[in-house]
Amino acid sequence: MAKSIQDNNHLYNFLSPLVQFGTRCHYQRFDVHGLDNLPTDGAYIIAPCHQQALMEPLAVLNFAPKPPVFLARADIFEKPVFRAILTFLKILPVYRIRDGQSNLTKNNDIFDRSRDVLLDGFPLCLMAEGRHNDRHHLLPMGKGMFRIAGETQLKLGDHPLYIVPTGIDFDEYERPYSNLVVNIGKPIPVQPFMKDFRDNEPLALNEMRTALASALSPLMHDIRCEEHYDEIFTLCNVLNRVVRKRDGLSNSAWNRFRVRQKISLELDRRAAQGGDGFDALMADTRRYQQQCRQMRVRERAVPDHWSLPLTLLALLPVVLLAAGVCCIPAVRWLFLFWLVCYPIPFLPTHLITRRLIADSQFRSSVNFGIRFILSIIYAFVIGILMACNGGMWMSRLADLGAWWGLIAVGVVHLGAILAGPTVNALKAIGRNLRYWWLCAVKSRKMKALVESYRKLVASF
Numbered sequence: 045m046a047k048s049i050q051d052n053n054h055l056y057n058f059l060s061p062l063v064q065f066g067t068r069c070h071y072q073r074f075d076v077h078g079l080d081n082l083p084t085d086g087a088y089i090i091a092p093c094h095q096q097a098l099m100e101p102l103a104v105l106n107f108a109p110k111p112p113v114f115l116a117r118a119d120i121f122e123k124p125v126f127r128a129i130l131t132f133l134k135i136l137p138v139y140r141i142r143d144g145q146s147n148l149t150k151n152n153d154i155f156d157r158s159r160d161v162l163l164d165g166f167p168l169c170l171m172a173e174g175r176h177n178d179r180h181h182l183l184p185m186g187k188g189m190f191r192i193a194g195e196t197q198l199k200l201g202d203h204p205l206y207i208v209p210t211g212i213d214f215d216e217y218e219r220p221y222s223n224l225v226v227n228i229g230k231p232i233p234v235q236p237f238m239k240d241f242r243d244n245e246p247l248a249l250n251e252m253r254t255a256l257a258s259a260l261s262p263l264m265h266d267i268r269c270e271e272h273y274d275e276i277f278t279l280c281n282v283l284n285r286v287v288r289k290r291d292g293l294s295n296s297a298w299n300r301f302r303v304r305q306k307i308s309l310e311l312d313r314r315a316a317q318g319g320d321g322f323d324a325l326m327a328d329t330r331r332y333q334q335q336c337r338q339m340r341v342r343e344r345a346v347p348d349h350w351s352l353p354l355t356l357l358a359l360l361p362v363v364l365l366a367a368g369v370c371c372i373p374a375v376r377w378l379f380l381f382w383l384v385c386y387p388i389p390f391l392p393t394h395l396i397t398r399r400l401i402a403d404s405q406f407r408s409s410v411n412f413g414i415r416f417i418l419s420i421i422y423a424f425v426i427g428i429l430m431a432c433n434g435g436m437w438m439s440r441l442a443d444l445g446a447w448w449g450l451i452a453v454g455v456v457h458l459g460a461i462l463a464g465p466t467v468n469a470l471k472a473i474g475r476n477l478r479y480w481w482l483c484a485v486k487s488r489k490m491k492a493l494v495e496s497y498r499k500l501v502a503s504f
Contacts, residue, residue, distance in 0.1 A: 048157070048160060048161075048164070049113055049131065049134055049136060049157065050111070050113050050134065050160070050161045050164055050166045053132070055132075056111065056132065056133075056134070060105065062420075063102065063105065064102075064105060064106045065457075065460075066412075066415075066416045066419065066460070067099075067102040067105070067106055067412070068106065069461060069463065069464065070221070070412050070415070070416075070464075071220075071221065071222060071223060071224045071464065072221045072222065072223055072297075072464035072465060072468055073223040073224070073225075073296075073464075074103075074106070074223075074224050074226075075223070075224070075225045075297050075298050076107050076226040076228070077226065077227050077228065077298065078226075078227060078228030079107060079228060081208065081228045081229060081230055081231060082107075082108075082109065082208060082228065082231075083204070083206045085204060086200075086203055087162040087163070087165060087196070087200065087203075087205050087206070088162075088167055088205065088206040088231060089162070089167070089169070089189060089193055089205075089206070089207045089208065090104055090108065090112060090167050090168070090169040090170075090210055091169075091170060091171075091172040091189060091208060091209055091210060091256055091260065092104060092171060092172060092210040092211070093171075093172055093173065093177075093182060093210070093211055093212055093264045094171035094173045094174075094175065094176045094177060094183075095176055095177050095178070095179075095180070095212070095214060095217070096409060097176055097403075097405055097406045097408075097409040098409035098412065098413075099214070099224075099409055099412065100171065100212050101114050101116075101135075101169065103212055103224060103226055104210070107226060108167050109167075110165070110166050110167060111134060111166065112166065112167040112168065112169045113134045113135070113136065113158070113161045113166060113167075113168055114133075114135045114136070114168075114169045114170075115135070115136050115137075115138045115154070115158065115168070115169070115171075115188075116130065116135050116136070116138065117137070117138065118137035118138060118139045120137075121137040136154050136157060136158065137154065138151060138154055138170075138188060139154075151188070155188075155191065155192050158196075159192060159195060159196045159199060162192075162196045162200075162205065163196065163199060163200070168192070170188070170192075172185055172189070172209070172256060172257075172260055173185055173186075174186040174188070176405045177405075178404055178405050179267070179273060180264070180265040180266065180267050180277065180304075180308075181266060181267050181268070181270070181273065182257065182260060182261050182264065185253050185256065185257060187249045187253065190248075190249045190252040190253055190256075191245075191249060193205060193207060193234045193252065194234065194237065194238070194241040194248060194249070194252075196234075197234045197238055197241075198238070198241075198242075204233055204234075204235060205233070205234045205235070206232060206233055206234065207231065207232045207234065207252070207256055208228060208229070208231045208232075209228075209232065209256055209259040209260040209263055210226065210227070210228050210260075211226070211227035211228075211229070211260060211262075211264030211265075212224070212225070212226055212227075212264065213225045213227070213264060213265050213301050213304075214408075215297070215300065215301070217404065217405070217407075217408055218394050218397070218398065218404065218407050218411070219394055220393075220408075220411060220412070220415065220464075220467075221389075221463065221467050221468050223297035224297075225297055227263040227264065227301075228263075229259050229260070229263045230259070232255055232256060232259060234252070237251055237252050237255075262305075265280070265301065265304050265305055266308070267280075267308045267312065269311065269315040269316075272311075272315055272326050274333070275325075275326045275329040275330060275333075276307075276308055276311045276312070276315075277308075278329055278332070278333055278343050279307060279311060279325075279329055279504070280303075280304040280307045280308050281304070281343060282329075282332070282343055282344060282346075282347055282497065282500060283307055283347070283501065284300055284303050284304060284344075284347070285348060286347065286501050287306065287307060288300070288303050291303070307504075310504075321503070324503070325500070325503045328496065328499055328500055328503060331496060332496040332500060335489070335492065335493045335496055338489070339482060339486070339490070339493060341478075341479065341482070341493075342475070345479055346493060346494055347497060349475075350472075350476045352480055355473070355476040355480060358469070358472075358473050358476070359473055359477070362473065365379070381455070382455060382459065384426070385426055385430075385452050385455040385456055385459060386419075386422070386456045386459030386460065386463070388415055388418055388419055388422060388463075389459070389460075389466065389467050390467070391415075391418075393411050393414050393415055394407070396411075396414070397410045397411045397414070419456070423452075423453050423457075426452045426453070426456065427450070427452050427453040427456075428449060429449075429452075430448040430449045430451065431448055431449025431450075431452075432449075
């Protein structure tokens, strides 16, 4: 008898923790809220928003108590090698109308297998919107998830089935070492929809879809005003610091996410009301965006910049490390050993994916894959090389022998954990040095930029 996709797989169980570790290291902060909302008394479908290709499933993999089974668009299964890999990763294909009318009947088997996953007590994960989106905006939902839910509930009888709305927010889509926030909401029981499902299935599917959309929107950063999306998104970041300070909130990934939600809700409300004040704010925001592009600075450069003394103080450890590397042999060898063991954080792989991948929502996933595979290969190679000839680094410690290999692999793992904070700190120092350099050499334009920012703050 053929194994089911949810059946235990020893190789999968071995690799899964490694992938979870790599996913967490890919972000500086990986915050999960609402874990206590995952049901313990019944089967459930995890329904995240979808703004990246692979990164949401990897986020789900990090918090699901059992290995989840995913559904993904069928066109990525076309090549046999990809089909084998995706099946190993517990991913099933789902066919859409664009895959051809004749292929839609294949979904009957996929839905049967999906029901079996839930009946066996494993979580099923379907992206709520059915397609990824390059904006912080909830798209309309398809009906496939809800049909699976209704048919599974029929088989479960009185045993409960839930749909768990899950907001996932990336503060930057493409760059590694950004922040990711997972916000798990209250589960939606399917049982209350079953009377309508038996009597009028299309009505029940629409009711479930409306219930999920209403539950999911507050869990994510959902900018509803499409006409002024760019301006509102800019203000969510530019005004974040001043609103956090006003509300007495610390500078954490979770608080920044919640404040972005708060700002966008307020601006969506103003957009609906209209008026000259809102139009003027949008015009001022576009002017600020244009000034930032002309100065080639990030839109958050003005509100998030450090004071000049703090910038110089942050630069001091870098200067001391550089001096130590140049003048003190022990520091030089330690630094070089660390760098040789794990140079991958400093590789600009996101620039490669930007050139090669047309769909921006796939870039972060491909970038993660490149860096993860490189890390695995590099850890394996450096471990062997150090085990064979590690003593060359410090002759007095050459008697450690093969232990050098284990030390090197340990440094790789420690380097992966520290990579996000280290790289982001170095980038922040560089950005702030450039900010103060521009204030010195282009003072008039920087003063105009600061005035534009202050005008935005006063208008909010």
